[in-house]
Amino acid sequence: MPPPPGVNFLLRAFLRLSLPVAGIYGLSHIVEKLRLGVRVPSAVVIGACFAINPLLLALKGAWTAYIQRREARGMGAVPIPVVRGEKRWPGNFDLLLFLMDAFEHGYPAEPFWEIAERVGHFFNLKILGQDQLFTTEPEHIKQVLATEFNNFEKGEEFNKSTISVLGTGVFNSDGDLWKFHRSMTRPFFSRDRISHFQLFERHADSAIGLMKQRICEGYALDVQDVFSRFTLDSASEFLFGACVDSLKSTELGLAYPHDAPAQLHSTKANSVSSADKAPARFSEAFSKAQKAISLRLRLGDNWPLWELFEDKTRGEMETVDAYLQPILQQALAKKGDIKKTAEDKDEIAEDETLLDHLATLTDDRKLLKDELLNIMIAGRDTTAATLTFAVYCLSENPGVLSRLREEILGKVGSARPPSYDDIKEMKFLRAVINETLRLYPVVPFNVRTSIKCTTFPSPIPGGRPFYVPARTNVAYSVFMTHRRKDLWGPDALEFDPDRFIDERLHKYLTPNPFIFVPFNAGPRICLGQQFAYNEVSFMLVRLLQSFSTIQLDTKSQPPDTRPPESWKNVGGRQAIERIFPKSHLSLYSHGGLWVRMEEASNEVETA
Template sequence: MNPTVVLSTAVAVAAAAYAFKPKKKTELEAKSVPIPEPKSYLPLQIDTVVSYIYNLLRGQDELEMLLKDMKVHGNTINFKGFNDDFIVVTDPSSIQHILAKNQPNYEKGPFFKEIFHDFLGSGIFNADGDTWKSQRQIARPHFQTSEFKDAALINKHVDGLLVLIDKHIATKPDTPLEVQSVFCRFTLDEASEFLFGATVDALKNEQTEFSTAFNYAQTMTAWRFRIPFWKYILPRRRMMTEIKKLDDFVYKIIDDARARQAARAQEKKESGKENEEEEDGRRDTLLDHFLSQQDEDGFDSKYLRDMLLNFLLAGRDTTASLLSWTTWKLVQHPKVLEKLYQEIVQVIGPDRVPGYEDIKKLKYQKQVINEVLRLCPPVPINPRESVEEDVLPNGYYIPAGSAVSYCAYATHRLPELWGDDALEFDPDRWGPERVGKIRPFMFVPFHAGPRICLGQNLAYTTAQLALTRLLQRYDIKASPGFEPHQLGDIVMFSRNGVEVLISHKRPASEF
């Protein structure tokens, strides 16, 4: 008999025996409730795994697939694949348990870290324990409101955004503008200058080497979550080539920052003013902030590279997603758009450039943005891994070492939380009469608990300033026949962009 056949058969039998071997329940598991699972008819849930990947490749919306499964199995589901647990929770009590009450038990975990490591290394969003705590503690002061409340840096890049839109109107006045890609370029420029002190110049050049590599690395990382045995299927050589381009750009910025820091230190030493605070009007970047906080051993360049790319991923994509879906919702609801514009005119005026204090007065605008964040959370699903076995508040058992995700997209749409109109876009639900009904952990677009997003105030400020100036300057309408197809990726975008018709507002004297 062929030895290869014998060996293969033995391995297959051993694997099957292991997979179907009865496992003794722990005491905690015996007292708990097993999580509902979608039916599977083949060993190791092969049929459900293949069906899931097939539907994704056909372009089906995996978030809507999840909502359909919830209607059958309830708000906590275990999507087993190859006998591994992939648990999704959506009820606020379970989310609170995972993110706050028993947060130490739910880490990023080895599975998540391995998938993201090539792209994000050991940065804050791919770290646990002391590594995460250290980076967060150092970064927190830089994201305080005082760092960006003058709005000068944000408005600088909004200026570039308006230039790009003006050019489109001048050259293609009757052609829809795909704003999602434009917003990604805008937030990439703003975030890179806020973090690095060096803009990528994506608004001036749509296909910069950095932005192209960044987009590719993010897309391939997202597919690693979806495909079993991704190491043997997805193209690693191309992935590492694109990451090398990111590294070259970021390491040069780090070297330049170190050189600037050394030059300033030498200048102060020679002037005899080593202990005096600098008052040259220079705005420190996040990179400068980390360099100034390092101990005598210093941070190595790999540590700084990981930190910067982690914050760039969060700073660029989440705000671009928010602006894209806000634009789409507004053109679908012209009355909301008009009410929003009238508030801007009354509070700020038709053409005055707003500052940080101005946008804080735009109460209805904040309601609109929160409603967009509810229906279209930039991070629709957030994965964790259980360290030890646990029981959720609803009684469901979580085995140790299980993948456990909470899905903000689904939670934000539950009728039992938001009412029968949960799927409707209604900014008034955030008004003073109704906002009191929104309980903790019902609304988690920026995460919650100890790992709540450091940049949420910056995201709100950027989105509000950009939206205010866009509506002051342009009329925005729906593009006939266009419909976005949402993509539940690392960040929720539309797979076919967001197209709108845009034109300059007519002066009041013309009416």
């Protein structure tokens, strides 16, 4: 078993710091051996040994700063504003601790709003001597994702932080390897493949059955849990051809509210068999592993110091691997000796899953697992998050919910499953989903690394551009960009789907499309975008055919996962939030989303 990341980090640091010290010590001995008439006092040698590494670090910093200033002048650019921690600790360590605490206990992007108000929407956190650029400017995001795509990559630091979970999959690769992964999966996301609504129907019916059962018991239910199972079952069948059946397992029933009678919790826990626990273990382990790597990304390249005694992802990924290995083995055995040539690699049989397709292209089991997990994150977690926050927004806006039901019942009726054409024609449904993605984008933060030095345009007309050094992390937040009033209008913090239909669409979004990038943009735009829209749309239609009202039940929410009272004094959406949004790689509602719903009466079908 390899040592924990922190041990390797400290060993490398020790060797790096020991070499200059050894050089000083050796040089003093050489001077004495040569008998040059110079005797170096021991105190001087010891002092030099202690001073050499700080001196070299200072010299390196000074040299780097000189080179960057010279490059910036040559480009006619200005340096990016550097944010300092309030306590002015060396290396901005106080700022790092503040940001870490805010990430764990605060509202998404909470500390960055205050910084943006002081210095603007583009700044340098510069933690532990490492430049950490942060932007919410649409033009910068456009440059990173599209116009200067070849100069920005995931980068070595991102790879080291996430490789234990994502491997070398499409989300964690660059250059030719990324193109290889992209080419393997692209054919599987054609319209014919993403419009197989029979798959959605089976799992949506199971999900709604569970919801009705819980409503009949008189308890609130956690719809985030239901949607996570729905998307897990849909994604596993779509990707593997082997549904995990997390919805159909009768033993693996839905959780009860925290204040439900104790015997309900104990009965559920004691009745689950080992086989039925497997999907839940897989899902929980996968979520914990994602949380661990998201923390690494926020810590920068010093993250191993937080994992001195254990790799926080190892145990979780062992659980994930144990679940996937039989599925991979079955797929490799199934393919036999069939191989696809370059000419027919884009041809996919009707009953062929993505795993079947990939297995005909490679025998590399690790590559297969990595690619499936990458697509699983995109196909499961992000769709579950969109459904969760859509229901939250509908519960807080009954007028929108009523209007959406009218469109659904008028177009599809109260019982018939929607078709691809039905969903395509429901403009308000699409607007509701887009508005949900605007306020609660599933990937609220992302990062790229510059390859060569470049410049970002100033948001001030006529202002000098900002200098971006080579090999520098550039984090961007669509969460913040989507909520900026100067980009979306004075009502930017309100949930109003009509902004994607009325004149505001042409006033704000049409002339500046990079203010709305929930699925990324440019060459790395999400391949599963339309699959996600179809799946979310289908589930929302079936949900509102089955239930006429949705009400948030905050009393059923575990007390330690409710929004703190202090949020009410902050302002913005944070002040009115009734749930606790948090994120690992994707956004989720901390502690679930507990609601009560009223089952719909048998309305007359009008479609």
